[in-house]
Amino acid sequence: MHSIKDVANLAGVGVGTVSRVINNIGSVKPVTRNKVIEAIRELNYVPNQVARNFKMQRSYLVSLLLPSIFNQFFSELAYHIEDELDRNGYQLLLCNSGGKPEKELYYLDMLKQNKVAGIIGITYNDIEEYIHTDIPIVSIDRHFSKQITCVTSDNFEGGRIALKELVKAGANNVAFIGGATSINSETRNRKKGFIHEAEAMGIPYVVYEEPDPIADDIAFIKRFLKKYPEVNGVFAITDMLAAKYIEIAKRSGLRVPEDVKVIGYDGIQDHEYFHPVLSTIRQPVEQMARKAVQLLLKKIEGESVEHEDFIIAVEYWQGETT
Amino acid sequence: MHSIKDVANLAGVGVGTVSRVINNIGSVKPVTRNKVIEAIRELNYVPNQVARNFKMQRSYLVSLLLPSIFNQFFSELAYHIEDELDRNGYQLLLCNSGGKPEKELYYLDMLKQNKVAGIIGITYNDIEEYIHTDIPIVSIDRHFSKQITCVTSDNFEGGRIALKELVKAGANNVAFIGGATSINSETRNRKKGFIHEAEAMGIPYVVYEEPDPIADDIAFIKRFLKKYPEVNGVFAITDMLAAKYIEIAKRSGLRVPEDVKVIGYDGIQDHEYFHPVLSTIRQPVEQMARKAVQLLLKKIEGESVEHEDFIIAVEYWQGETT
Known part of the structure; x- marks a missing residue:
């Protein structure tokens, strides 16, 4: 016996559209409606009225x-x-x-x-x-x-990739910067992967954190720059933090990427019209x-x-x- | 007789919160719940059960x-x-x-x-x-x-301001670029205000449009640059179009703002960490x-x-x- 999904597949539409046609709710373009009706006929699909009514009482x-x-x-x-x-x-x-x-x-x-x-x-x-x-x-x-x-x-792998790419670009003294959550957030694995790879490769690293959310990230970055002037590779926990770091580092005379390489996380820039275009670990959002x-x-x-x-x-x- | 709004105002919370307390649905912090209960007592507020039940059947x-x-x-x-x-x-x-x-x-x-x-x-x-x-x-x-x-x-006023600011910045040969909608969209007033002010001030202007949405905006901008090389002030219908124009103008050797001044519309940048920071007409979004x-x-x-x-x-x- 065929299901509503079979009808949808045959008609080349979503289940929602088939449902709208069957229940005569919502608006469906005539050409689409005809495709659905043809698919229903071809499969000899009989909507289960009881099941359907039960379903209609559910929340969608x-x-x-x-x-x-x-x-x-x-x-x-x-x-x-x-x-x-x-x-x-x-x-x-x-x-x-x-x-x-x-x-x-x-x-x-x-x-x-x-x-x-x-x-x-x-x-x-x-x-x-x-x-x-x-x-x-x-x-x-x-x-x-x-x-x-x-x-x-894969936050852990993202952290590992960030470390490897910073080193590949020439950094030999690296830092992770970000907010530290007290709960078991996946974002913590970015740091863990970064540290794991730095230790595996024997690269000196520092971790510079504050409890998340960081109350004043500009001050946080300034303190970091003052405390660790020797760092030449930075992995920031998000793209926004990376962008802020770059702006403040530039104002303090550092050139990016000449003096310090920077990698963010997220991939929020989907075009190249605003600069810097960040090097980043892209989340597979879709x-x-x-x-x-x-x-x-x-x-x-x-x-x-x-x-x-x-x-x-x-x-x-x-x-x-x- | 007091209304639920009076209770909300006295308690310093939203109507939704008062409703949650009265109907005992949702979660309200104990301290907030107490404030609401105190306000109900103080105002001697009696929820109209019939009206409330009727309302509860409505969609929210x-x-x-x-x-x-x-x-x-x-x-x-x-x-x-x-x-x-x-x-x-x-x-x-x-x-x-x-x-x-x-x-x-x-x-x-x-x-x-x-x-x-x-x-x-x-x-x-x-x-x-x-x-x-x-x-x-x-x-x-x-x-x-x-x-x-x-x-x-106020799109019309936005267009007028854009023209005036371009002229103030030194432009004397200006252009409006953007997508033209066939329907009565408010965004068309950006162009109208721009033209109105250019004519009032006697500034030469061009309007360069394609039906909205512009299929290939990069090609659109390139054609514009080729056709109107003398333009030294551009008002783009959105910030994104302004950013794209700037990138392509720069690649063709133009300096912004030295050779051409650019103003966008929307105000999508709420910080100054990506460049260029656009001059723009900020929509009062909130x-x-x-x-x-x-x-x-x-x-x-x-x-x-x-x-x-x-x-x-x-x-x-x-x-x-x-």
């Missing part, structure tokens, strides 16, 4: 909880998450938590009341005690000990977004998810700063 | 329809819209239309089915025939002849976002909205390109 909302959509990495992530949800007939409820735990907990509560079908969350707060494994949640960049499914980029949605939908459908962590490969983007 | 979802959240102007707008909605107990459904009319129409249809309470829309498509004035919609940057409430920045939400909520509540267009003042940001 998925909430995306993130610190702020006004951040290029998060907005790119949200773009692809919404697209993947839409292809599957779901809609996206956006919640800027502003990093506030009470706002995050409010959304978890909505989940418990079945007002949303699931949550994709990016949180740096310690809300762990409120999270139960029996509700559909997928986390991005954050591990929970209770085995919430987590999708991340893949992370689609994977997170696919895993969440499996959980919502009650399917088992094989692994609890999905780590997606990063790549190095050569810019003007190494 | 507002959908934001925009071409793509992966665009800094739109993501900043979305950030403030979500924040203003949250303060009023509403939630944001995000829809990247990708500029596709069928996706926009799908959301309009959800509105008709009362699944969303209202829509804030940014669309450059001609979906006018589907829009009825009796449903709560607020448009940003786009006029509809059917008198949909529209919130915009004010536009909050105003759009406030107007929409008035419409949802059935209140009359005094004006149909709300034009918010822009400001000039001096960067490195004039």
